[in-house]
Amino acid sequence: MSDPNSACVFCKIFRREIVADEVLRTDDALVFRDLNPKAPVHLLVVPRRHADNLGDFVAMAESREVGDLFALASRAGREFAPGGYRVVVNEGLDGGQTVHHLHLHVLGGRRMSWPPG
Numbered sequence: 001m002s003d004p005n006s007a008c009v010f011c012k013i014f015r016r017e018i019v020a021d022e023v024l025r026t027d028d029a030l031v032f033r034d035l036n037p038k039a040p041v042h043l044l045v046v047p048r049r050h051a052d053n054l055g056d057f058v059a060m061a062e063s064r065e066v067g068d069l070f071a072l073a074s075r076a077g078r079e080f081a082p083g084g085y086r087v088v089v090n091e092g093l094d095g096g097q098t099v100h101h102l103h104l105h106v107l108g109g110r111r112m113s114w115p116p117g
């Protein structure tokens with residue numbers, strides 16, 4: 001248990017140690033359905049590489065990796081929510097983050113309200 005990320009739920013999902021409803025996978029990222037969906041389509045876009053949050057990810061990753069993650073979110077949104085979608089990243093306590101491995105929420109399948117709660 002020397003790897004600090006060995007207990008991370010999204011690292012486990014990436015390694016398929018925890019089952020998730022996967023919809024897309026690349027070498028560097030995974031898209032799966034949220035366990036507790038907040039919209040008819042609620043996907044999570046998760047990089048293979050562990051970073052606690054968006055700020056840590058952009059500090060450690062190549063800009064290509066950041067771009068690839070957004071490209072995958074866009075691909076997932078257009079494919080699974082063709083009527084439109086929203087991409088959300090929560091960071092920290094005020095942001096409402098609960099899982100400390102960077103992920104992009106892709107929400108769709110209904111009309112979103114604004115501002116978010």
Ligand code: 5GP
Pocket residue numbers: 009018020021032033034035036037044089090096097098099100
């Ligand atoms: P956050 O609140 O950190 O932005 O979002 C974490 C999301 O991960 C939540 O929407 C939550 O429902 C989802 N989640 C937490 N644990 C699991 C899990 O084991 N499997 C899946 N598919 N989603 C999870």
Ligand code: ZN
Pocket residue numbers: 005008009010011012050051100101
């Ligand atoms: Zn992780």
